[in-house]
Amino acid sequence: xxxxxxxxxxxxxxxxxxxxxxxxxxxxxxxxxxxxxxxxxxxxxxxxxxxxxxxxxxxxxxxxxxxxxxxxxxxxxxxxxxxxxxxxxxxxxxxxxxxxxxxxxxxxxxxxxxxxxxxxxxxxxxxxxxxxxxxxx
Amino acid sequence: xxxxxxxxxxxxxxxxxxxxxxxxxxxxxxxxxxxxxxxxxxxxxxxxxxxxxxxxxxxxxxxxxxxxxxxxxxxxxxxxxxxxxxxxxxxxxxxxxxxxxxxxxxxxxxxxxxxxxxxxxxxxxxxxxxxxxxxxx
DNA sequence: TAACAAATGCACTTCCATTGCACTTACTAT
DNA sequence: ATAGTAAGTGCAATGGAAGTGCATTTGTTA
Ligand SMILES: [Mn+2]
Ligand SMILES: [Mn+2]
Ligand SMILES: [Zn+2]
Ligand SMILES: [Zn+2]
Numbered sequence: 030x031x032x033x034x035x036x037x038x039x040x041x042x043x044x045x046x047x048x049x050x051x052x053x054x055x056x057x058x059x060x061x062x063x064x065x066x067x068x069x070x071x072x073x074x075x076x077x078x079x080x081x082x083x084x085x086x087x088x089x090x091x092x093x094x095x096x097x098x099x100x101x102x103x104x105x106x107x108x109x110x111x112x113x114x115x116x117x118x119x120x121x122x123x124x125x126x127x128x129x130x131x132x133x134x135x136x137x138x139x140x141x142x143x144x145x146x147x148x149x150x151x152x153x154x155x156x157x158x159x160x161x162x163x164x165x166x
Numbered sequence: 167x168x169x170x171x172x173x174x175x176x177x178x179x180x181x182x183x184x185x186x187x188x189x190x191x192x193x194x195x196x197x198x199x200x201x202x203x204x205x206x207x208x209x210x211x212x213x214x215x216x217x218x219x220x221x222x223x224x225x226x227x228x229x230x231x232x233x234x235x236x237x238x239x240x241x242x243x244x245x246x247x248x249x250x251x252x253x254x255x256x257x258x259x260x261x262x263x264x265x266x267x268x269x270x271x272x273x274x275x276x277x278x279x280x281x282x283x284x285x286x287x288x289x290x291x292x293x294x295x296x297x298x299x300x301x302x303x
Numbered sequence: 304t305a306a307c308a309a310a311t312g313c314a315c316t317t318c319c320a321t322t323g324c325a326c327t328t329a330c331t332a333t
Numbered sequence: 334a335t336a337g338t339a340a341g342t343g344c345a346a347t348g349g350a351a352g353t354g355c356a357t358t359t360g361t362t363a
Contacts, residue, residue: 065318121279144296148298148299160286181360212313308362309359324345327341
C-alpha cells in the first residue's frame with residue numbers, strides 16, 4: 030500500500046500539507062467533485078490554492094476533468110494507467126439527475142464512434158444522464 | 167419554401183424584426199453558434215434580447231442547445247421532426263480542435279449505451295472532438 | 304383606437320474561472 | 334547548518350458567461 034507521499038512523489042509533485050489533504054479527500058470521495066466541494070471541505074484554505082492544486086493534479090495525471098453538462102467542471106481521480114493526458118478519457122461518465130452526483134464508470138468504455146469521411150476523431154466525451162443505482166433502488 | 171414568418175408562426179412565436187433576423191442568421195450559419203456570436207453579428211441589439219430570443223427558440227424547439235465541452239453553450243437549428251424537447255438530441259456533435267467550430271452530425275445517431283445494473287439512462291450527450299472535413303482537407 | 308400582453312433595453316447581479324503580485328515554504332548546493 | 338533559489342500559498346482583483354427586475358416600447362385583439 031502506497032502512502033500519499035509516495036503517490037505524489039511518484040508523479041513528481043512536491044509534497045505539501047495541502048496537497049496531501051486534498052489527495053486524501055479525493056480518495057475518500059467516490060464521486061467527481063467540483064472546486065466548490067473542495068472549498069467547502071477546507072474552509073480555512075484559500076480558493077486559489079485549491080484551484081491551483083487541482084490544476085497541478087490534472088497536469089500530472091492524478092485527476093481528470095469531467096464535463097457533465099452541469100456547467101461546473103468536476104474532477105475525479107485517475108485510474109492506474111489512465112491516459113487521459115494523451116487521449117480523452119475512454120470510459121464514460123454518469124450524471125444522476127436525482128442526487129446530482131457524477132461518477133466515473135471506468136469499466137464502461139466508450140464504443141467506437143463513426144464519423145463522416147474527411148473528419149478525424151481524436152477523442153470523445155460521453156456523458157449519460159439518468160438515475161444512479163443509489164437513487165433508483 | 168416556407169418564409170421565415172411562416173416558420174415562426176407555425177411554432178407559435180410572435181414575429182418580430184429581431185427574431186426574423188436571428189432566425190435568418192442561424193439558417194445561414196452551418197455551425198453551432200454561441201450567444202457571443204450572435205452578439206457580434208448584431209452589435210446594435212441588446213444582449214438580453216438576443217439571450218431571450220434564443221431561449222424562446224429553444225423552448226419552441228427551433229434550436230437545440232449543445233454542450234461541446236468548451237464551456238460555452240452553443241445553439242443550432244433543429245431538424246424537421248427533432249424531438250430534443252422530450253429526449254436529449256439523438257444525433258452526435260463534432261467539435262473541431264482546429265477551427266474550433268461545432269457542428270451537428272444529424273445523420274449520425276448516438277448508439278445505445280449500456281449502463282450498469284441499477285442505473286437508468288435517460289439521455290446521453292456525446293461529443294466527438296478532432297479535425298473537421300474543412301480542416302483535414 | 305383602447306386595453307392588454309408580450310418583447311425589448313438598461314442596469315444589475317451572481318457564479319465560476321483565472322491571474323498578478325507579494326509573501327512563505329520547501330528543496331539544493333555549498 | 335545556512336543561504337539561495339524555485340515552487341507553493343494567500344489576497345485582491347479581473348473577466349466572461351448566464352440570468353433577473355423593472356421601466357418602456359411594440360404588437361395583437363377586441
Ligand atoms: Mn472519469
Ligand atoms: Mn445538434
Ligand atoms: Zn443519484
Ligand atoms: Zn475545423
